[in-house]
Amino acid sequence: MQKITRDALIEKAQTLLDSGVVTRVLGWKKGDFDYDVTPALFTDIESMKKDFVFGDFCGANFSKYLLKETKKIGVEGKVLVFLKSCDTYSFNQLLTEHRFDREKVYAVGIPCDGMVDVNKIKAIVGDGIVSIDDSAEVIKVETLYDGVKELNKADILLERCANCKSRKHVAYDELMGEDGEVIDSNRFDEVEKLEKMSADERFAFWQNELSRCIRCNACRDVCPACTCEKCVFNNPNSGVENKAAANSFEEQMFHIIRAFHVAGRCTDCGECSRVCPQHIPLHLLNRKFIKDINSFYGDYQAGETVGSRAPLTNFTKEDLEPSEAVNREDK
């Protein structure tokens, strides 16, 4: 797969800005290090040339950002958004749910061969990263303590990229480079491992993982499926509003309630696990739902098309009876 460059994206943005197709660009701004890029909105090409970056650390899924961007009052024209293949599924899902105005967006699909997890880099090279050169397949990391180390990109991919489900863009106005294919990935392997555990083992697994939760709500706030205007967990009158990682609530309820709420709508974009400061593998909860939905109702990928009826919100006579789902054997 050809590597998309910063220059190519700037050139594309310039063309679209100059021709008036778009009035602003959602992109990434360089940070203090080579890995801490921040989502940013650019309104002119000069600031893009100065601050815009694109590379292996641009993992953020911009689909959800479009909600705010398209609702801005007094802002004319379309916003240009660069979407990786996985992002396009969230994009479609949000359109299915009527969450933003498609007419206010110009989506450019960009090829992606996986984004990199800086935590994985740090686990290998340690602290004190001076620079990261990600222009080639072999990524060079220089640290204060250990000189330059060469890392294979495959070893440091974000979890969701290591298990990429699709390099095919399912939504765009324009595509840069060639489109990829839906991938027969191993993304359910970890779920299967959990399914093979005894109930006690599985409970212990989740208790260990979820006990680290600090209830920062980053998973919810970044999630493109979590777009409620007012979340039940922010409602003091709901009886479940609880900021504290108090007692067993976090371990048993918050994440499970959230997983249920996004079931059938989660595209498996993996943002929840990417942003979790406590590296809880939250995507596994969602994947379990996806796997079950696939096995009970036939393969379904949320966001594959706009307007698709998800199995959980669409009754058919062939649907399996609740008892069948409840009494299923542990596989």
Added chain:
Amino acid sequence: MFNETLIPKLGVIIDVRQDTPDIKTFRVVSPEGKKLFEHRPGQCAMLSIPGVGEAMFSITSSPTNTEYMEFSIKKCGCVTTWLHQAEVGQNVTVRGPSGNPFPVDDVFAGKDLLFVAGGVGLAPLRSVINYCRHYRDRYGKIDIVYGSRSKDDLLDYQEIINEWATDSGVNVHLTIDREQEGWDGHVGFVPNYVKELGFDTNKIAVLCGPPIMIKFTLEGLRSLGFEKTQVYTTLELRMKCGVGKCGRCNVGSKYVCKDGPVFRFDELDELPNEY
């Protein structure tokens, strides 16, 4: 073990008075029937019903009242709605006093005073007004401008008519927003009424009420020649600890619960406009 300000005292509601359709005044004492604690005019206290919540209220009774404390509370949120259905004998928890009082013994002493209130905004001023009435000889002329949506929404109406208005040197100017049957007093909004009354500037003014009333009344007073250093008000923000630690009522470098609720307008100018 240290004393803990977060742990409240137990109080008992011994009287509930329906002042207006949505404001009730609660009289609270200790289980032994005594006043719970001393306070200064303008200070607040946290009332709570366990399981419902805790919230900050002005102590509306005067510090000179040695028997009980009163809280005039408008029904608008969780705690207030719960309190409004409470009956005499109901226990509540009380902690305080919180915040800084009005400078009644130094800055106010010997001066003419102008109190301007709108709606439930009279609640925080009632303790000051009654304190100043109690020590009548320490202060000059007292003017009270008070307005509400209607006659029925005037808080403490009986006390105003029967006690305040009959005091010598105390002038009460009441107004309601719209004409109403049985009302032969002034009709109009508070800020306009203040301007119409046209006070001389040799006095201290204290404003309390909805933000829009405060804004226009201050403008009116400024046009009459008042300096911001002569005008006081109280702020209200969400509070939890009441002692300047939980961070909720932080505005600029001030904590409303600890450094307020009483502020002078020139002090507010130093704060970011976030209240």
Added chain:
Amino acid sequence: MRKISLSNLDGLFAKIAEKSKLYIPVDDNKGFAAFKLWAEGVKMSNALNTVRSAKDFFFPQMENLMEFKTEGKNIEIIDIREEKEDFVVFGVRACDVKSFEILDRVFLSEPVDSYYASRREKGVIVSLACGKPAETCFCSAFGIDPATPAGDITAWKTETDLYLKANTEKGEKLLSQVEGLTEDCDDKAVEEQKKAITEIVKKLPLQNLPLDKFGKGKTKEYFDSPEWDELSSHCLGCGTCTFVCPTCQCYDVKDFNTGREVKRFRCWDSCMYSDFTLMAHGNSRVSQKERFRQRFMHKLVYYPDNNDGLFSCVGCGRCLSKCPISMNIVKVMKTLGGKENV
């Protein structure tokens, strides 16, 4: 100065744990560190710092404050406070040690917070010098020396030994408790390490932040800065920065009805949350921009205003590595302070 061979670290921990609970940084199954109760077999992490800060020991994320029993119109208030046990926290870094001073100024100022104070009274802090600071570290910008952290005891770890020096009476007492295991020594190795750390710190990228641009009396200067719009524009409004921060101290007080009694507890809260300032009649901070601004203004201006110019940031770098969108106090300081790429 006392020292003990690293090979006998377990012996040292066992000795300390005889008298009081001992917490040390421990790696989890993914290699991230957290403070855990020491027990036989628990190994100390080599990570530079824990994901959560050490503030939990004095200001835990959730704690019960009191209980109420209610029956009809009656309420009973139950003070559930108990005498706390002695405990030792081993391996606290210089930044986190400094954070205790910042928290002390809030919780130990009048009226003293007894929950915090009683833990502070019982806790003994053994700090650990930072042999290998990370690129995200900027404690020295706040005048903190990672080579000589404060605390009741300061410890330095070399390849072979652990060096210990008591700074307070509490520290002396703990050192005397482990006297039989440690030996007297000179400070040559420690001085060498300090020198090495100082050299490394000079090379760290975030040492020269424009701190002189912030501090007391700067509210007017920055509150209406147009830069807040862009800085906050993609903030998710989550509480990650707040909850990993060693100096954030805002809390919520809430009631939980168990059916038998009402537990009043407090828990960490975040000014980044939309309901932080929500009242029955409205919200004083209506958009994320205002909430975002509050957090940084508080750390860089409001807190210094009330605390002799002391900043409410210790440069631990946690928010730099944990923010989902990589927006942080360093970027705020550089943007507002007008010094790009310091």
